[in-house]
Amino acid sequence: MSPNPIAEPIRLRLADRVALITGGSRGQGAAHAFRLASEGAIVVLADVLDEDGERTAEELRSKGFDATYVHLDVSSPEDWQQVYEQVDSRFGRLDILVNNAGIVKVTEIAEESLETWNKILAVNLTGAFLGLKTMIPLLKAGRRGAVVNTSSIFGPSGAVGYGSYAASKAGLLGLTRTAALELAPFGIRVNALVPGGVSTPINAQEADGGVVPETPLRRRAEASELAASVAYLVSDDSSFVTGTELVVDGGFSAR
Ligand code: NAD
Numbered sequence: 001m002s003p004n005p006i007a008e009p010i011r012l013r014l015a016d017r018v019a020l021i022t023g024g025s026r027g028q029g030a031a032h033a034f035r036l037a038s039e040g041a042i043v044v045l046a047d048v049l050d051e052d053g054e055r056t057a058e059e060l061r062s063k064g065f066d067a068t069y070v071h072l073d074v075s076s077p078e079d080w081q082q083v084y085e086q087v088d089s090r091f092g093r094l095d096i097l098v099n100n101a102g103i104v105k106v107t108e109i110a111e112e113s114l115e116t117w118n119k120i121l122a123v124n125l126t127g128a129f130l131g132l133k134t135m136i137p138l139l140k141a142g143r144r145g146a147v148v149n150t151s152s153i154f155g156p157s158g159a160v161g162y163g164s165y166a167a168s169k170a171g172l173l174g175l176t177r178t179a180a181l182e183l184a185p186f187g188i189r190v191n192a193l194v195p196g197g198v199s200t201p202i203n204a205q206e207a208d209g210g211v212v213p214e215t216p217l218r219r220r221a222e223a224s225e226l227a228a229s230v231a232y233l234v235s236d237d238s239s240f241v242t243g244t245e246l247v248v249d250g251g252f253s254a255r
Contacts, residue, residue, distance in 0.1 A: 074127030196249025
């Protein structure tokens with residue numbers, strides 16, 4: 001190594017890494033795509049919002065990044081198989097998987113329908129399970145895989161009206177730890193992101209500011225602040241970090 005590190009050419013942290021981001025059409029997923037692409041990654045956005053996804057991918061390409069959009073309902077094993085085939089035929093590997101897609105509906109348990117419970121679990125938890133399960137062969141092929149599962153502060157804690165959502169997000173923490181143990185022998189790291197309130201379309205209708213009053217920093221995060229943490233978790237800067245949770249919540253959990 002050169003005694004003067006400045007003499008070394010600067011290499012982007014995620015140069016040439018292939019990244020698949022679910023729920024990438026808008027919100028945090030789109031912010032993750034921009035951040036990872038700006039650090040050198042080739043990004044594939046996957047979502048059910050096709051128009052938004054194509055627009056986001058086009059915006060990325062207009063900035064000179066390598067970005068494509070694919071249709072994916074994360075709760076569908078058939079859709080995952082199609083995405084697997086597309087990524088395999090184009091790259092033969094996957095370096096980064098961000099299981100970010102998620103939905104929420106606020107209803108107390110006594111009023112919650114089984115249909116809604118099943119839907120929220122199917123997208124938020126089964127979606128990440130299917131993503132991991134389907135993509136493991138491609139993650140192994142890359143030999144430097146990093147997976148991030150987006151949980152929530154309503155994973156480690158409960159919240160009135162969030163029974164299905166909290167169960168799905170708590171489940172993701174268990175899935176993350178187990179996947180980290182099972183995939184460590186292959187050099188694949190798996191971590192959970194635990195966001196507090198973030199300004200995105202999912203909570204745009206919340207008139208009361210959601211968790212802002214209980215957040216010591218007294219605001220919602222910008223999606224880009226979560227993207228910075230995802231970039232860390234999927235880069236070699238976190239090479240010894242696996243099976244854990246990165247809480248990005250403005251102090252919510254410290255109370
Ligand atoms: P968002 O609604 O803007 O983004 C969610 C994305 O997931 C959308 O693009 C949506 O189309 C996509 N999606 C929904 N169902 C899907 C499906 N079946 N298949 C594929 N994609 C699907 O909201 P966001 O804040 O960007 O949410 C991203 C993640 O962060 C979610 O998992 C959410 O639960 C989590 N989260 C959000 C907050 C917050 O305050 N915004 C806080 C904690 C955790």
